Amino acid sequence: MRKTIYTDPSIQSSEITPEPVFLNRRHLMKSAGGLASAAIASSMAPAKASTEALVYAPAGDRSLEDQLTPFKAVTSYNNFYEFGTDKDDPARYAESMTIDPWSVKVGGLVNQPGQLHLEDLLTGFDLEERIYRFRCVEAWSMVVPWVGFPLSDLLRRFEPKSEGRFVEFKTLYRRSEMRGTRSFTGVIDWPYVEGLRLDEAMHPLAFIAVGLYGKTLPHQNGAPVRLVVPWKYGFKSIKSIVEINVTEAQPRTSWQTLQPAEYGFYANVNPDVDHPRWSQGFERKLPSSVFRPNRVRTLPFNGYADQVADLYAGMDLRRDY
Secondary structure (H helix, E strand, O other), X not given: OEEEEOOOOOOOOOOOOOOHHHHHHHHHHHOOOOOOHHHHHHHHOOOOHHHOEOOOOOOOOOOOHHHOOOHHHHHHOOOOHHHOOOOOHHHHHHHHOOOOOOEEEEEEOEOOOEEEEHHHHHHOOOOEEEXXXXXXXXXXXXXXXXXXXXXXXXXXXXXXXXOOOEEEEEEOOOOOOOHHHHHOOOOOOOOOEEEEEHHHHOOOOOEEEEEEOOEEOOHHHOOOOEEEOOOEEHHHOXXXXXXXXXXXXXXXXXXXXXXXXXXXXXXXXXXXXXXXXEOOOEEEEOOOOOOOOOEEEOOHHHHOHHHHHHXXXXXXXXXXX
């Protein structure tokens, strides 16, 4: 498995607590060199896989390990409204979601529509690890080591047609297992929907995650498969994906439908455009507290401007927010 690091040079190792899980994982990785992807799939298939370690042997520099947000913060402070609006609700209730079996349907304007089961996702793609900054619109951020593969690898398998211009994603909707969908009936039109322009989706930074911190995705973090778009606000990185469609028309996303004045389609991190109810000029790096607020300035495109700004050349990023 390859390791790629995409991170923000402004992150100081003193600002974010090291994650002890990484220290425990090193011994495992030393004995796991060259393990086949079938073994990775085996470790990730069970419904309770969120507690099981991925077995792989990444290569390359690990000097950024001490800049990571602690595993506990990454897995206990989440937005996943299908399970409630409080940040600890997903960690408390998301285990009720069945993730085995799981499949992702891919269709719309593609030449090869079809369906991938979880084992197909784990054995059919070259898994790698990427350390990404991850920022939520409420002005808090994390640095997370995700395990997965580029979204473009998945889309190319289904051969998007030339008239396809956007990609629509849908989250699992299962009322019996998702208490939040029962509480918010009439507020959010379930299932949760997100979207990207096709060129955004094909950008090498756009990532399908199946794990974090060398483990399978915990339920509250979007098990078993989610999107990570690191230059956009976190609500664009849709969790627990069950359907992907290539479309000609721009999809109407859930938050854009609910609050169009607050949540636009693009959702690029732009510190010069405030949310109507709070400033976007600063962020809190987790962990954060009253006595240690860990507050820093927000960077354009979440620190990835060099890689992605050309996607929006000529656009008014205040209007197309």
